[in-house]
Amino acid sequence: MHLLIALLLSLNVFAQHKAIQIAFLADVHFQDLYGDFSDNAFRGVKNPKTQKKTLLRTMDSQLHSTRIFNENYFAFLAALDDVAKRGIKIVALPGDYTDDGQAYNLRGLKKILDEYQKKHGIRFFITTGNHDPVSPFLKDGGKSDFLGENGSPVNIFSNKISVEDNGQETFITKDIAMSGYFEIMKEFKEFGFCPSEKDLFWETPFNHSSYENYSFKKALKSSEYSNRMYEVSPGFTVPDLSYLVEPVNGIWLLAIDGNTYLPKNINGNSIDPDNFHSASVGYNNVLSNKKHLIDWVKNISNEAEKKHKVLIAFTHYPMLDYNDGSSEDIKNLLGKNKWQLDRVPDNHVAEVFADAGLKLHFAGHMHINDTGIKKFENGKMLVNIQIPSLAAYLPGYKILTVNSPADFEVETVSITDVPRFDELFPLYKKEFEILKNQTTKDVWNVEILKTKNYHDFTLFHLKELVRLRFVPSDWPKDFIQKACKLSGEDLLYLSIMANSTTINAGEFKTWNFEDALLNLYQLQSADELAKKDIPEKRLLQFKFLHENFEKLNTNDEFLNQLKLFFRVLVKLSSGDPADHFKIDFEKGEILKLK
Helix, strand or coil: CHHHHHHHHHHHCCCCCCCEEEEECECCCECCCCCCCCCCCCCCEECCCCCCEECCECHHHHCCCCCCCCCHHHHHHHHHHHHHHCCCCEEEEECCCECCCEHHHHHHHHHHHHHHHHHHCCEEEEECECCECCCCCCECCEEEEEECCCCCEEEEECCHHHCCCCCCCEEECHHHCECCHHHHHHHHHHHHHCCCCCCCEEECCCCCCCCCCCCHHHHHHHCCHHHCEEEEECCEEEECCCEEEECCCCEEEEECCCCCCCECCCCCCCCCHHHECCCCCCHHHHHHHCCHHHHHHHHHHHHHHHCCCEEEEECCCCCCCCCCCCHHHHHHHHCCCCCCHHHCCCHHHHHHHHHCCCCEEEECCCCCCEEEEEECCCCCEEEEEECCECCCCCCEEEEEEEEECCEEEEEEEECCCCCCCCCCHHHHHHHHHHHHHCCCCCCCCHHHHHCCCHHHHHHHHHHHHHHHHHHHHHCCHHHHHHHCCCEHHHHHHHHCCCCCCCCCHHHHCCCEHHHHHHHHHHHHHHHHHHHHCCCHHHHHHHHHHHHHHHHCCCCCHHHHHHHHHHHHHHHHCCCCCCCEEEEECCCCEEEECC
């Protein structure tokens, strides 16, 4: 009788104009600044500002990383406070909610989720990312860039064998080992990995059950770790924590475990955590080695349509190209193995999942804000929404409002003002003085400690990341050496060499190529939200330069590289709406909202 009533209500819930909201927070990369180890007394360094012991990574390490390690702790709390203030009761976390799934971080994150669940009635639903877990099974590890008392880095590892021989002070704790599926599932079972009595329905790819005959007791049995295994390669059996849940009447949340851990040596140990590649490639490997998910998604989509359920999928990995059609140009400019192009899903991924019935998919992984749309000749359409990371520029999260089965509204919430974001700055000052006295090459810019809010802090992080990592690793050295000497005015004259265009060159003197390079990364990271940080006049100048360079017919390698550069920049600045927009699946369109 309970399920019959639920089915009847699902037919009418949207007709009654009862909008349902879901918040998506991706790539939190939570590290417990104030956590502790169960087997080691080390609690980090004492902060003179708070008098509290703090387990933090060095500023140097996070300015060389695509993610912030420390301040995102405070950003996560600020985002959850914002979610609670809006009265949203469902939150999805599409992977990388921790930074390598260490036990002390799992405990710290669970404590926070439990607190918001109890205090605000928020239900959390999570899926796995490539940082949680790093391998299918528990794996020794650690970091050599935690901050020590004197401002120098220290090692924290799970065993002495793993410790790097770098002369640093070392602490050993099992709580820094990287958890596998078993440990993560055990800690977070109540956040979607296992069914709750509050759910109207719950299932896995391995135990598809009838909606009408659903039983919580049977679902609980099917959720057991041993019942969620598949063969990723012959002889290699690993877990898959995908699940479908109906948390409220009419909404089916499909949490796809997109991790595909391929063995390094097929003749090696099948349970050795070191004998598996990273899962960071995403859906390209799902198609080849996790095909059971495709049939499951197809089955669920058919059932959702029959039962008038709104199906919303979320995974850690994107299903569509997120570079606004510029991936081929990026490859031609930088090379096929640069700019994380190996993470771009093949076109076939979208085709397969759209054919399976998916329409709306939320993803993280890339730490970017983006909307991707793919339409097919058979009339089907797939929308992939990239959720920005709280640990990178531009920090934020997404709110999905379900108005009807065909009418959705998506809003991007920027996390700008974060209480306590500068709490660790006194510790970084000590670190900077040590590095400066050691005459370390490429010391990070201490001006970052003058930033006034979290938005500015993440923008400064991106600027340093471009200087310290992206330029040295991704860009042709000769091109950068030439281009970085150019002002906007110089670029203008180069672009009109073969054209008779006349323009006020003085307007281009306010910026140079390095500014344009940073703007390129801003647009790639934040899409249209980055336009609030870039002068509108400059964006128009970029478009003008692009149009001029496209007219050049030359064999000069440098000029052709500049042509590709501005082509990519303009494409990244003119993608589909990615801030506040409406999705209308009946009309097959996305409309920008104010």
